[in-house]
Amino acid sequence: MKKAFSYRFYPTFQQELLLRRTLGCVRLVYNRALAVRTEGWYQRQERIGYAQTNSLLTGWKRQEEFQFLNEVSCVPLQQSLRHLQTAFTHFFAKRAKYPNFKKKRNGGSAEFTRSAFKWKESQVFLAKCDEPLKIRWSRQLPSGAEPSTVTVRLNRAGQWYISIRFDEPRNLKLEPVAQSVGLDVGISSLVTLSTGEKIANPKHFNRHYKRLRRAQKALSRKQKGSRNREKARLKVARIHQQITNSRKDHLHKLTTRLIRENQTIAVESLAVKNMVKNPKLAQSISDAGWGEMVRQLEYKCQWYGRTLVKIDQWFPSSKRCGNCGHIVERLPLNVREWDCPVCGIDHDRDVNAAKNIIAVGHTVKVCGATVRPEESKSRKAGAMKQKPKS
Numbered sequence: 001m002k003k004a005f006s007y008r009f010y011p012t013f014q015q016e017l018l019l020r021r022t023l024g025c026v027r028l029v030y031n032r033a034l035a036v037r038t039e040g041w042y043q044r045q046e047r048i049g050y051a052q053t054n055s056l057l058t059g060w061k062r063q064e065e066f067q068f069l070n071e072v073s074c075v076p077l078q079q080s081l082r083h084l085q086t087a088f089t090h091f092f093a094k095r096a097k098y099p100n101f102k103k104k105r106n107g108g109s110a111e112f113t114r115s116a117f118k119w120k121e122s123q124v125f126l127a128k129c130d131e132p133l134k135i136r137w138s139r140q141l142p143s144g145a146e147p148s149t150v151t152v153r154l155n156r157a158g159q160w161y162i163s164i165r166f167d168e169p170r171n172l173k174l175e176p177v178a179q180s181v182g183l184d185v186g187i188s189s190l191v192t193l194s195t196g197e198k199i200a201n202p203k204h205f206n207r208h209y210k211r212l213r214r215a216q217k218a219l220s221r222k223q224k225g226s227r228n229r230e231k232a233r234l235k236v237a238r239i240h241q242q243i244t245n246s247r248k249d250h251l252h253k254l255t256t257r258l259i260r261e262n263q264t265i266a267v268e269s270l271a272v273k274n275m276v277k278n279p280k281l282a283q284s285i286s287d288a289g290w291g292e293m294v295r296q297l298e299y300k301c302q303w304y305g306r307t308l309v310k311i312d313q314w315f316p317s318s319k320r321c322g323n324c325g326h327i328v329e330r331l332p333l334n335v336r337e338w339d340c341p342v343c344g345i346d347h348d349r350d351v352n353a354a355k356n357i358i359a360v361g362h363t364v365k366v367c368g369a370t371v372r373p374e375e376s377k378s379r380k381a382g383a384m385k386q387k388p389k390s
C-alpha cells in the first residue's frame with residue numbers, strides 16, 4: 001500500500017539555487033516535448049510517445065544551447081516526460097483536457113525516484129546536494145518506512161514542500177462497524193450527512209477571506225512589472241495557500257472521522273467542473289472542495305478497509321422523496337425545505353438528498369449495478385454512446 005506524506009522544507013541558499021534550476025529545466029523539457037508532440041499530431045497525425053521524447057531529451061542535452069540541462073539530475077527531467085505521457089493518456093481517454101504548457105509563475109515540481117535521492121538516518125539527500133534537506137517533520141513517517149519517490153514542489157507563494165512516498169508497513173484495516181452514511185454536497189453547508197447532521201466550514205475561514213480581499217485590492221492598485229506588485233502578488237498567493245491548507249486540514253479531519261464511524265459511505269459522483277460553472281453553486285462547491293473530499297475518501301477507504309459507493313450524478317437525489325419515492329418535477333436551488341405532494345412528509349432538502357444517496361448506495365453495493373433512474377434514462381443513454389470504453 002503506497003502512501004505519501006507532505007512536509008514543508010527550508011532549502012539552503014545552494015539547494016534553492018539548484019532546485020530552482022532543476023524546476024526550470026523540468027519546465028523547459030516538458031514544454032518542448034509538449035510542443036513536439038503537438039506539432040507531430042496536428043501536422044502529420046503522428047503520435048509521439050514517451051520513448052521518442054526521451055531520446056529527444058538525450059539529443060537536447062548534447063546541444064550547445066542546452067548544456068545547462070546536464071547540471072541538474074536527469075531523473076526529474078525523465079519523470080516530467082512520463083507525466084506528460086500520463087497527461088496524454090488521460091486526454092486520449094477523454095478524462096482530461098489537452099495538456100497545458102507549464103508556467104514559471106505557478107512554481108513547479110520535480111520528482112526524484114529511488115536512484116536520484118538517498119535516505120539515510122531519516123534524512124533526505126537529493127542528487128547533487130551534499131547536505132540533507134531541512135524538513136519540518138510535522139508528522140512521523142512510520143518506523144521502517146522506506147521512501148520510494150520524493151517530489152519537491154515550489155508553490156506560487158514561494159514556499160517549498162516535499163512529498164515523500166513510501167510503502168505503508170503497517171496494516172491499517174479497521175474493525176468492521178454496522179453504520180453507514182450518505183453525503184450530500186450542501187449548498188448552505190459544506191456537507192450534509194444522512195443522519196441529519198450538517199457540517200459547515202470553520203468560522204475562521206471568513207477572516208481569511210477578508211484578508212484575501214484586502215490583499216487582492218492592494219495588488220490591483222500596484223503598477224504592472226513593479227517590485228511592489230511582485231510583493232503584493234506573493235502576499236495574495238500566501239493567503240491562498242493558507243486557505244488551501246486549512247481547508248485540506250478540515251477535510252482530512254472530517255473524512256477520517258466519517259471513515260472511523262462508518263462501514264459504507266455513499267457519495268454522488270458530481271462533475272465538479274460543470275457545477276462550478278453554475279454561479280449559484282460556484283462559491284459553495286469550489287470552497288467545499290468536493291472533489292478533494294471524494295479523493296480523500298477514496299484512498300482512505302482503501303487504507304482502512306471501508307467501502308465508498310459513488311452514485312451516478314444523474315440520480316435525482318434532491319428531487320426524490322426519501323419516504324415514498326415520488327420524484328418532483330422541479331426543485332429550484334433556493335428551496336431549502338419542501339413537502340412531498342404525495343405522502344405529505346416535510347423534507348430538509350440536503351438531508352433528504354443524503355438519505356436517498358445512502359439508500360441507493362446500499363442497492364449498488366448489494367447488486368453491483370449502476371443506478372439509472374427512470375427519469376434520466378434517455379439523457380444517460382445518449383451520453384453513454386460517446387464515452388470511450390475503459
Ligand SMILES: [Zn+2]
Binds near residue numbers: 321322345
Ligand atoms: Zn413522499
